[in-house]
Amino acid sequence: MINSARLIHLMPGRVRIYIGKRKERPSLIESRCRQFPPIYSANYSMETGSLLIYYHSQVPVRLIIQWLLEQFNSSAASGQSTNEFKGFSQLARSNVAKSGVAVAVYLIERFLLPGQLGTTSGFLRLFRPATFALLFAASDIIKEGFSYLFNKKKVNADTLTAVALLAASYNGKSSSALTIVLLSRAGELLTKYTAQRTRNHIINMLRLDVPYVWLVEDNGRERKVHIDSVKSGQTISVFLGEKISVDGTIVKGAGSVDESPITGEYLPKEVYEGSYVYAGSILKSGQVQIAVKNVGDDTAITRIIKLIEEAQNKQAPIQSYADKMAQALVPVSFIMAGIVLFLTKDWNRVMNMLFIDYACGLKLSTTTAISAAIGKAAKQGILIKGGQYLESLSKVDTVVFDKTGTVTEGEPVINRIYSFNNYTEEDVLRYAASAEEHSSHPVASAIVNRAQELGLSIPDHGKVVTVIGRGIMAEVDKGNLLVGSDVFMEEEQMDITALKSLQGLDFKSEKNSLIYVAYEGKLMGIISIYDPVRFGMKRTINQLRRYGVDEIILLTGDKRHNASRISSKLLLDDFFAEALPEDKANLIRMYKQRGNTVMMVGDGINDAPALAYADVGITLGGKRTDIAMEASDVIIIPDDPLQLPNLIRLSQNSLRIINQNFITTVAINSLALMLGAMGTITPVLAAVIHNVATIGVVINSSKILFMEMPKNEK
Numbered sequence: 001m002i003n004s005a006r007l008i009h010l011m012p013g014r015v016r017i018y019i020g021k022r023k024e025r026p027s028l029i030e031s032r033c034r035q036f037p038p039i040y041s042a043n044y045s046m047e048t049g050s051l052l053i054y055y056h057s058q059v060p061v062r063l064i065i066q067w068l069l070e071q072f073n074s075s076a077a078s079g080q081s082t083n084e085f086k087g088f089s090q091l092a093r094s095n096v097a098k099s100g101v102a103v104a105v106y107l108i109e110r111f112l113l114p115g116q117l118g119t120t121s122g123f124l125r126l127f128r129p130a131t132f133a134l135l136f137a138a139s140d141i142i143k144e145g146f147s148y149l150f151n152k153k154k155v156n157a158d159t160l161t162a163v164a165l166l167a168a169s170y171n172g173k174s175s176s177a178l179t180i181v182l183l184s185r186a187g188e189l190l191t192k193y194t195a196q197r198t199r200n201h202i203i204n205m206l207r208l209d210v211p212y213v214w215l216v217e218d219n220g221r222e223r224k225v226h227i228d229s230v231k232s233g234q235t236i237s238v239f240l241g242e243k244i245s246v247d248g249t250i251v252k253g254a255g256s257v258d259e260s261p262i263t264g265e266y267l268p269k270e271v272y273e274g275s276y277v278y279a280g281s282i283l284k285s286g287q288v289q290i291a292v293k294n295v296g297d298d299t300a301i302t303r304i305i306k307l308i309e310e311a312q313n314k315q316a317p318i319q320s321y322a323d324k325m326a327q328a329l330v331p332v333s334f335i336m337a338g339i340v341l342f343l344t345k346d347w348n349r350v351m352n353m354l355f356i357d358y359a360c361g362l363k364l365s366t367t368t369a370i371s372a373a374i375g376k377a378a379k380q381g382i383l384i385k386g387g388q389y390l391e392s393l394s395k396v397d398t399v400v401f402d403k404t405g406t407v408t409e410g411e412p413v414i415n416r417i418y419s420f421n422n423y424t425e426e427d428v429l430r431y432a433a434s435a436e437e438h439s440s441h442p443v444a445s446a447i448v449n450r451a452q453e454l455g456l457s458i459p460d461h462g463k464v465v466t467v468i469g470r471g472i473m474a475e476v477d478k479g480n481l482l483v484g485s486d487v488f489m490e491e492e493q494m495d496i497t498a499l500k501s502l503q504g505l506d507f508k509s510e511k512n513s514l515i516y517v518a519y520e521g522k523l524m525g526i527i528s529i530y531d532p533v534r535f536g537m538k539r540t541i542n543q544l545r546r547y548g549v550d551e552i553i554l555l556t557g558d559k560r561h562n563a564s565r566i567s568s569k570l571l572l573d574d575f576f577a578e579a580l581p582e583d584k585a586n587l588i589r590m591y592k593q594r595g596n597t598v599m600m601v602g603d604g605i606n607d608a609p610a611l612a613y614a615d616v617g618i619t620l621g622g623k624r625t626d627i628a629m630e631a632s633d634v635i636i637i638p639d640d641p642l643q644l645p646n647l648i649r650l651s652q653n654s655l656r657i658i659n660q661n662f663i664t665t666v667a668i669n670s671l672a673l674m675l676g677a678m679g680t681i682t683p684v685l686a687a688v689i690h691n692v693a694t695i696g697v698v699i700n701s702s703k704i705l706f707m708e709m710p711k712n713e714k
């Protein structure tokens with residue numbers, strides 16, 4: 001990538017500069033240019049590496065050119081995050097410098113001074129220049145190894161390496177010691193680089209990098225201000241190609257936004273007045289004004305980043321097992337070295353034992369796999385709060401679903417309207433909408449929305465009384481209107497004899513929810529309402545079973561007949577209806593006491609206790625509540641149930657790869673130890689085998705990042 005910018009063409013109001021091929025998205029480069037007030041249009045071509053700028057011609061062109069050259073000649077504009085690998089770069093430079101000195105001194109001693117220093121023996125070898133340089137290059141390893149030994153009275157992988165280096169130096173095996181240092185450094189840098197890339201991948205993708213925004217003032221004028229000065233309740237403008245920097249509601253304009261950094265959804269989302277948008281999204285078309293709700297640390301994207309960072313620090317049980325196993329196997333190398341020395345007195349064989357250990361491969365590959373899996377999931381909009389939950393997901397055999405908003409859409413729709421006593425279906429809908437107009441209940445919204453869609457005139461209503469668990473009483477057109485259940489009609493002694501006119505229909509066995517509408521003591525009609533099953537849920541259930549889930553259960557506070565209908569439709573194993581929050585929690589506890597590994601999927605406040613009790617609690621979709629998110633262990637941001645089996649598959653594949661790495665590390669290093677004890681291989685080859693095996697299992701863990709996760713395309 002070429003970072004040097006230069007002027008190509010210039011004319012009043014227009015300038016073209018060459019900035020080279022950048023890793024940034026063209027839309028981000030263009031939006032950065034438009035942040036400079038005199039520039040009102042920018043177009044970047046990745047093919048030619050050129051940037052075409054249109055600016056207000058009243059502004060001196062030298063200011064435009066100077067600003068552009070400063071932006072695209074600076075390291076900050078190169079498309080790289082300067083701090084992204086700062087720690088890694090410092091480590092790399094330090095290691096390369098030390099290793100380079102050691103190699104140089106070794107070559108000088110080996111080829112230029114072979115006669116003068118070649119006869120030294122025993123402890124005198126420790127004072128040779130090459131040995132000094134070698135021990136300097138590995139000083140941090142030696143310091144850490146012996147510090148661990150003296151402070152904790154135990155040995156670790158660094159202790160083993162330190163002893164191996166000293167033994168090789170003492171025995172005049174400078175080439176073997178140098179090989180250990182170089183390969184250890186190479187392996188260390190590669191594993192740190194892989195882990196760093198894995199951990200930073202999502203965070204870098206989500207980073208806002210929007211220092212300035214256009215604040216809409218009370219007089220309608222726009223003023224460029226720093227994002228830190230923006231507060232909730234203010235309004236900002238976002239233009240084509242720019243990244244949205246706040247959470248809020250669109251109050252003016254329309255367009256489409258790319259929410260893939262937040263939700264993992266690759267298709268742009270159409271937005272308009274009233275739509276809610278998130279910081280980190282990119283405006284792909286249109287121009288909008290957004291009423292700010294959350295900004296800075298309160299935005300959803302910032303909370304996502306914090307969750308990812310916290311998740312990296314939470315160890316899975318298998319990581320703890322790998323650490324303990326690695327720690328337990330380090331003494332094996334020392335014991336074998338002692339046995340070999342006692343039996344053979346061959347220092348080459350002894351060093352073979354010291355050059356090989358299991359710890360590096362076991363610990364690094366496991367950590368990398370867990371980190372890669374969490375990063376891969378986050379890229380799809382799935383936030384796993386720790387490695388322990390990833391491991392639990394791989395063992396799930398029981399899944400418990402909440403119904404409303406999880407298995408179903410959570411937005412009831414009208415299926416059919418029955419009318420009686422010379423009223424039309426439109427009359428039934430109009431009058432029901434009048435009574436339900438100001439209710440926030442989902443059923444009320446379905447009735448009102450349907451009336452508005454049909455363009456019906458909704459009559460005015462007078463006093464409205466809500467009867468809990470029954471329905472609504474309202475005064476409409478100076479008459480008494482009742483909207484509610486059949487029990488409500490019976491209690492209020494409404495005349496429902498008209499039901500007999502519909503031969504062959506038994507409303508008592510109707511599986512949909514029925515809303516009765518009566519006016520002036522007589523039945524007007526019945527509205528049949530149902531909550532449709534979420535798109536893709538049937539496929540989700542099938543795939544969960546394919547990945548080893550034995551029991552799938554529906555758990556709801558809804559009526560029994562509604563739960564039965566959904567359970568039968570999806571072929572679930574069981575259902576529990578009319579459950580209170582504490583009932584849901586008790587059910588989860590009951591299944592766990594049976595020895596099941598339980599995953600609970602819900603989205604509401606009433607699901608929070610059950611989510612907390614489950615082995616893995618998951619919130620799914622856009623209707624999730626903050627309390628449910630707090631109680632859950634995994635948050636699936638996209639409204640896509642197919643992400644559930646995807647998540648199970650990802651966890652199972654990750655654990656499978658970790659087990660592969662366990663077997664590979666133990667097998668290769670055990671074989672190398674055996675060959676080393678027999679004297680079949682040299683210490684140099686032993687070091688090569690050990691480090692190549694470590695690098696190999698780390699690369700195997702990293703492939704998790706490239707696994708495909710199918711989407712539920714609607």
